[in-house]
Amino acid sequence: METMIDILSIALNSGLFAALFCFLFIFQLRDSKEREKKLVSAIDALLEGLKGISAVDEKCESIVQEVKIIREYCKDNKALSGEARKSMSIKKVRERKV
16 A cells, blocks of 8 residues: 555656556556456356256256166067056166166
Protein backbone atom coordinates (compact mmCIF):
# COMPACT_ATOMS: atom_id res chain seq x y z
CA MET A 1 0.00 0.00 0.00
CA GLU A 2 2.86 2.33 0.80
CA THR A 3 4.41 1.80 -2.61
CA MET A 4 1.13 2.71 -4.30
CA ILE A 5 1.03 6.00 -2.43
CA ASP A 6 4.61 6.68 -3.51
CA ILE A 7 3.74 5.91 -7.12
CA LEU A 8 0.71 8.19 -7.02
CA SER A 9 2.71 11.04 -5.46
CA ILE A 10 5.35 10.76 -8.19
CA ALA A 11 2.61 10.66 -10.82
CA LEU A 12 0.97 13.80 -9.36
CA ASN A 13 4.30 15.59 -9.66
CA SER A 14 4.54 14.48 -13.30
CA GLY A 15 1.11 15.75 -14.25
CA LEU A 16 -2.60 15.06 -14.09
CA PHE A 17 -2.64 12.47 -16.89
CA ALA A 18 0.19 10.48 -15.32
CA ALA A 19 -1.71 10.44 -12.01
CA LEU A 20 -4.91 9.39 -13.75
CA PHE A 21 -3.06 6.61 -15.60
CA CYS A 22 -1.54 5.27 -12.37
CA PHE A 23 -4.88 5.41 -10.57
CA LEU A 24 -6.65 3.50 -13.35
CA PHE A 25 -3.81 1.00 -13.56
CA ILE A 26 -3.96 0.24 -9.83
CA PHE A 27 -7.77 0.08 -9.97
CA GLN A 28 -7.57 -2.42 -12.82
CA LEU A 29 -5.12 -4.61 -10.90
CA ARG A 30 -7.43 -4.78 -7.88
CA ASP A 31 -10.46 -5.44 -10.05
CA SER A 32 -8.73 -8.26 -11.90
CA LYS A 33 -7.84 -9.96 -8.59
CA GLU A 34 -11.52 -9.96 -7.57
CA ARG A 35 -12.57 -11.23 -10.99
CA GLU A 36 -10.02 -14.02 -10.82
CA LYS A 37 -11.34 -15.15 -7.42
CA LYS A 38 -14.88 -15.28 -8.81
CA LEU A 39 -13.74 -17.27 -11.85
CA VAL A 40 -11.86 -19.77 -9.71
CA SER A 41 -14.92 -20.32 -7.53
CA ALA A 42 -17.09 -20.77 -10.64
CA ILE A 43 -14.64 -23.32 -12.05
CA ASP A 44 -14.64 -25.20 -8.74
CA ALA A 45 -18.44 -25.33 -8.79
CA LEU A 46 -18.40 -26.68 -12.35
CA LEU A 47 -15.89 -29.35 -11.40
CA GLU A 48 -18.16 -30.48 -8.56
CA GLY A 49 -20.99 -30.81 -11.09
CA LEU A 50 -18.79 -32.90 -13.37
CA LYS A 51 -18.11 -35.33 -10.54
CA GLY A 52 -21.85 -36.00 -10.36
CA ILE A 53 -22.00 -36.52 -14.11
CA SER A 54 -19.18 -39.06 -14.00
CA ALA A 55 -21.06 -41.03 -11.33
CA VAL A 56 -24.14 -41.12 -13.56
CA ASP A 57 -21.96 -42.19 -16.48
CA GLU A 58 -20.63 -45.13 -14.48
CA LYS A 59 -24.16 -46.20 -13.56
CA CYS A 60 -25.25 -45.99 -17.21
CA GLU A 61 -22.27 -48.07 -18.23
CA SER A 62 -23.26 -50.82 -15.79
CA ILE A 63 -26.83 -50.76 -17.13
CA VAL A 64 -25.52 -51.09 -20.68
CA GLN A 65 -23.47 -54.13 -19.63
CA GLU A 66 -26.55 -55.70 -18.05
CA VAL A 67 -28.57 -55.16 -21.23
CA LYS A 68 -25.80 -56.74 -23.32
CA ILE A 69 -25.79 -59.80 -21.06
CA ILE A 70 -29.58 -60.13 -21.30
CA ARG A 71 -29.53 -59.74 -25.10
CA GLU A 72 -26.90 -62.44 -25.47
CA TYR A 73 -28.86 -64.73 -23.20
CA CYS A 74 -32.06 -64.13 -25.14
CA LYS A 75 -30.30 -64.83 -28.44
CA ASP A 76 -29.01 -68.10 -27.04
CA ASN A 77 -32.42 -69.12 -25.68
CA LYS A 78 -34.95 -68.03 -28.30
CA ALA A 79 -36.93 -71.22 -27.70
CA LEU A 80 -38.14 -69.97 -24.31
CA SER A 81 -41.78 -69.03 -24.14
CA GLY A 82 -42.91 -65.53 -23.26
CA GLU A 83 -43.79 -66.52 -19.69
CA ALA A 84 -40.41 -68.16 -19.16
CA ARG A 85 -38.64 -65.01 -20.35
CA LYS A 86 -40.67 -62.84 -17.99
CA SER A 87 -39.85 -65.07 -15.03
CA MET A 88 -36.10 -64.88 -15.65
CA SER A 89 -34.43 -62.42 -13.31
CA ILE A 90 -31.18 -60.64 -14.03
CA LYS A 91 -29.55 -62.64 -11.28
CA LYS A 92 -30.49 -65.91 -13.00
CA VAL A 93 -29.25 -64.58 -16.31
CA ARG A 94 -25.93 -63.65 -14.78
CA GLU A 95 -25.59 -67.04 -13.13
CA ARG A 96 -26.20 -68.85 -16.40
CA LYS A 97 -23.89 -66.57 -18.36
CA VAL A 98 -21.00 -66.99 -15.93
